[in-house]
Amino acid sequence: MRFESIEQMNSKLILCTRCPRIVKFRVEVADRRSRFLGEKFWSKPVPGFGSIDSSLLILGLAPAATGGNRTGRVFTGDKSASFLFSCLYAVGLSNKADSTSRDDGLKLDQLYTTAVLKCVPPGDKPLPDELENCRDYREFEIENMKNLRVVLALGKIAFDTFKGYLKGKGFDVSEMQFKHGVGYRVGKIQFYGSYHPSPRNVNTGRLTREQFINVLQEIKDNFLS
Numbered sequence: 001m002r003f004e005s006i007e008q009m010n011s012k013l014i015l016c017t018r019c020p021r022i023v024k025f026r027v028e029v030a031d032r033r034s035r036f037l038g039e040k041f042w043s044k045p046v047p048g049f050g051s052i053d054s055s056l057l058i059l060g061l062a063p064a065a066t067g068g069n070r071t072g073r074v075f076t077g078d079k080s081a082s083f084l085f086s087c088l089y090a091v092g093l094s095n096k097a098d099s100t101s102r103d104d105g106l107k108l109d110q111l112y113t114t115a116v117l118k119c120v121p122p123g124d125k126p127l128p129d130e131l132e133n134c135r136d137y138r139e140f141e142i143e144n145m146k147n148l149r150v151v152l153a154l155g156k157i158a159f160d161t162f163k164g165y166l167k168g169k170g171f172d173v174s175e176m177q178f179k180h181g182v183g184y185r186v187g188k189i190q191f192y193g194s195y196h197p198s199p200r201n202v203n204t205g206r207l208t209r210e211q212f213i214n215v216l217q218e219i220k221d222n223f224l225s
């Protein structure tokens with residue numbers, strides 16, 4: 001499907017029902033999270049957040065069940081969001097150290113955030129055909145980032161999905177291997193990978209605040225103003 005603008009794409013995106021398994025799950029999961037009983041969940045596809053004119057793209061996996069799927073804004077309202085924004089704030093890429101709701105006054109600097117899959121999948125594990133169904137939305141976003149200089153993929157699925165995008169554009173991606181802090185030059189874009197700031201990675205010490213800030217600081221010092 002071709003879109004005319006990001007705004008027009010988002011107006012279509014939030015109505016999307018292409019993936020039957022996910023459409024069912026994104027609604028049902030709201031009823032299972034007793035911590036939020038009585039709260040109306042967004043339970044729809046979640047658009048990107050930030051200016052599409054930014055130089056840095058942070059690419060996550062998908063909205064979290066009680067994060068983006070609850071609040072309607074990507075990386076908002078869950079522990080991954082709190083970790084991510086505490087680090088973004090530390091290096092001056094956001095005006096607040098947390099992301100809690102769509103009306104919290106959060107602003108991003110030189111940064112656009114989105115996910116490779118726009119709805120929460122069961123078990124945070126999208127099926128290949130679901131990632132394929134969502135391809136035209138994410139690729140339209142990427143191709144509308146006319147000032148894009150740096151991509152930071154959070155986790156292996158986001159990394160491999162962006163790698164697949166680059167391969168589709170004719171770049172040699174055969175040497176690209178996901179690991180934390182890895183960086184590759186691809187044409188005009190610097191492509192980084194990081195462990196996802198999920199509670200599982202943070203609580204086990206797989207991803208520390210220092211490690212994550214180091215990647216953000218390297219990006220800021222070398223590629224942003």
Ligand code: SF4
Pocket residue numbers: 013016017018019022023045117118119130133134
């Ligand atoms: S995951 Fe993407 S393609 Fe599937 S229903 Fe959500 S927005 Fe549509």
